[in-house]
Amino acid sequence: MFKKIISRLPYSPSMIHSLGFYAKRLRKEEATRKIGLILTALALIVQSFTIFSPPESANAADSSDLIYGGISSGSQLLAHYDANTNNIHDLYNHLGISRSDLEAATGNLQTLNSNMGTYSWGLTPHFGASRGEGSYVVRTSQGGARTFYYRPHNLWGNFTYRAFVGYSAGTGWFAIMLNCGNLILKFAPPNHHCPTGQVGTYPNCSTPPKPVATCNALDIKKNGDAYQLTADASAANGATIQQYIYNIYRNNTLIKTITSNDKIVTYTEKTPGSYKVVLTVKSSLGDKTSDACVKTFTIPEPERCPQNPKLLKDDPQCQPCPGDSTIWINDSRCSASFVQTKTATNLTQNNANATTTVAKSGDRITYTLSVKNKGLKEEEFVFKDQVSDLLEYADIFDPGGGSLTDDKGASTGSGNAKTLVWNPVKIKPGETQQRSFTIQIKSNIPAMARGKSNPTSYDCRIDNTFGNTVSTKVDCPAPKVIEQTTSQLPKTGASENMLFAGIVSAVVVFFYARSRQLNKEVRIVRRDMSAGTL
Structure with a gap:
């Protein structure tokens, strides 16, 4: 159109009106393409947020995290260390990891695998002593004590993770996981000991008196x-x-x-x-x-104590063991020995064994906790059952006399672990005591994705440990499966979107520049026409 008007203009001056109309269209086209260019630039800026601020999983934190929700930078790790979040400052000091060790580790970000023979530390137990999980008590700066738990890292499964890797004189190699802030060591923790200059049995250490x-x-x-x-x-x-x-x-x-x-x-x-x-x-x-x-x-002296000849017969300590009258009450053999077991029955499915049936929406499951004193001495016992995993898919229908409380040893906030606790009871030698409670599977079973820092969270199973572990499969809804299989779809992440947006931007810039060039040429032609040089 532009070439046609220019070629005829010397022979038909009236075409100058057509040239003016074309110029107006070019200005409108230039304005439209300028708006398109601005919108494309804004889209690129919004798209870049997906790279610099990737989305978080809806279940990216767990009550066992040393730093609830994890960390994304070294400065966050040092800030939590300085704030003594969940007593990590106390734990690292006890293990011999200093702030300078952590600061050096923040400059060494690596990708590691859970099958490296390492130990993972957290705030709550998950697997039990039979599978290699242990507890570790650390004296806190507030004057109390806190229990941490460590277990072989491969119990969580075979996976890779990002972590700050460092070295300290106290522990040697160590790592801090980014997604949960948990500590990773290559060995089980050392024996407890009191700080230099103090005496006692850890954590009950004290400064020795004057000479x-x-x-x-x-x-x-x-x-x-x-x-x-x-x-x-x-x-x-x-x-x-x-x-x-x-x-x-x-x-x-x-x-x-x-x-x-x-x-x-x-x-x-x-x-x-x-x-x-x-x-x-x-x-x-x-x-x-x-x-x-x-x-x-x-x-002459009175008679000796029949159970302990070192004592007099009328000595207040001269008492027989309740389970064996031939043994002294303070003898090491005269003690309580509690054996804990647990069973589960699906009441809704004809009282079937809950470990061999799949729990469905609305099912009621009764858990029975049993404790037998196989020792020789009566002793007090407190029934406690950690039920956080149960409450992901169920509600407490009948606590059986127990009280549902927050576990104070767990992290604060929405990640609190829940524990059913009963009143203390004294159990005689050979006696068995039982406590029961009933849960009901939620009417709408959550389709939450499997936990990121805790793969056993929302895994379509409810696990409960009291001596032994009782595991029950849950009939998760279809959306749960769809969410899991989306990992097989083609990857079209932020990089591909940015590439596509870049191509669109190049096209928009080209047409905008072309409009400006044509508009400039029209102004030159009109000027030459006015000057009579064309």
């Missing part, structure tokens, strides 16, 4: 005509015990002095009477004695 030496007690045991005198003295923080001096009195008259470097000495006496033994401890802080280091005895 001190005391005479704590004197013990007298009779064996025939021989009396075994045992000293109980202590010295700490540099103080030392040098000698033990036993002054023996009969009827308030000193009859013998025994000086020894040993705590235990033997004194033989047959003469009837009332005796008093005064123990004096020679120490680097001087001579020490106390009322507890003064003992009396009379000849």
Whole structure:
């Protein structure tokens, strides 16, 4: 059209009106293509968000996460460490991982596999001790203690994950998973120990007192005509015990002095009477004695304790074990030994075994917790059952006298673990106690995708562990299956979309530039016509 008008213009000046009409159309076309160019640029900007801010899974966090919801950068990891989120600062300090170790690890992002023989740490148990899962108590900076759980990483399945990888003098190689913030080590945790300068059994550690030496007690045991005198003295923080001096009195008259470097000495006496033994401890802080280091005895002595000959018969500690009268009550053999078992019955499906049937919408399942005391001593037991996995597909229909509470050891927020707890009960030797509760499968079974940091979450199974693990399949709805099979569809991610948008942009820019060029040429022609040079 443009060439036709220009070629005829020298021979037909009236064509200048057609040229003006064409110029107006070109201006409108240029404005339209400019709008198209702007809209294409905006689409590219929106599309870029899918690259820099990828979508998160609807089930991307779990109550076992050390950092709920995971991390996406090294600065987030260090911020959670400084805030002591879920006591990770306390855990890392205890294991010997410093902040500088973590900061160095944030510069080493790697892709790892769960089948590397490593151990995964979390806040809640999932697999039980029979499968290699262990617990680890760490003293917190708030003055209490917190239990962490570690298990072989391959129990979660065979998968790859992104993690910050570092090295510390305390643990050697370590990794921090991005999707959950969990710690990965190549070995089971070391034995607990108190910090340098403290004494006690972890986590009950304490700073030792000032240098001190005391005479704590004197013990007298009779064996025939021989009396075994045992000293109980202590010295700490540099103080030392040098000698033990036993002054023996009969009827308030000193009859013998025994000086020894040993705590235990033997004194033989047959003469009837009332005796008093005064123990004096020679120490680097001087001579020490106390009322507890003064003992009396009379000849003849009363009978000995039948279960423990080291005690007198009327000693308050002389008591038989409830399960075996021949054993002392404080003997290591006289203790409780609890054995926990669990069964599940699908009431709706004719009381079938819940582990061999598929639970359907509305089904009611009764779980029975059994505890038997196979020991020799009565002891208190608290029934506890972690039911978070059950509540993904079911509701508590009848708690059976238990109370549903949040597990305070789990992370806060929407990821709280739920636990059914019953009142403490004393269980006698050989006795079995049971507790039962009933759940009902939800009328609308969730089609939630399998958990990202916890593959056992929303996996169309409800697992429950109390001694043994009871696992029941759930009849998940069709959308659950569709969501799982979409991984087989062709991948058309952000990169492909950006490529397509780039091609569209190039086309739009071309036509916009062409419109501008034609508009400029029309202005030149009209100017030349006005000047009479055309």
